[in-house]
Amino acid sequence: MDRNSFGLLNEDQIHELEQMVEHWQKLILRKSQATVLLIQRGFKIDPYSVSHK
DSSP states (O other), X not given: XXXXXTTOOOHHHHHHHHHHHHHHHHHHHHHHHHHXXXXXXXXXXXXXXXXXX
């Protein structure tokens, strides 16, 4: 990310970074959806255990 901020990535590296960011965003969305589902089903969720793992 730092190298990207300084414009030090080539086109292939930029593409790879974009794919990694997209993958990370999808994982965060899935994790959020799973947390909501568990809460709806009555599970007690510690917000710190969800956000720091």
